[in-house]
Amino acid sequence: MTEVARQLGISSESLRGWVKKARAVQEAGRVSAGRTVRSGADRDEELKRLRKLTAEQAETIGILKKATAFFAKESDR
Template structure:
């Protein structure tokens, strides 16, 4: 390839390594369509509800442990 371009292979290898590194580091850009937005909204709501349930269960567990120790 370098011969076809009329350059030495060293710069070509350097460019290849840099491009490979840049591609590995770059984050892909994702567009979210309306269905994706609705799913995200639903999942966030579900996550909030589950976090609230976890907190309630933690408090209930602490209460019953305390009551059991009496």
């Protein structure tokens, strides 16, 4: 796990925390047959949340690109 964290450029403690959280979420969603139970409404809500997050991140990236171009132009002066 330490090697993977190093390759990703993050601390091993962060990676361990993420893995622990992911395992807990995975276990919470399991039923005795080992299948995850999720209603259509839950999936729709998650999809809506993820689409909103994607749009927000795309907007942030656009703003950062414009800022980068602005500061690059200013540094040439």
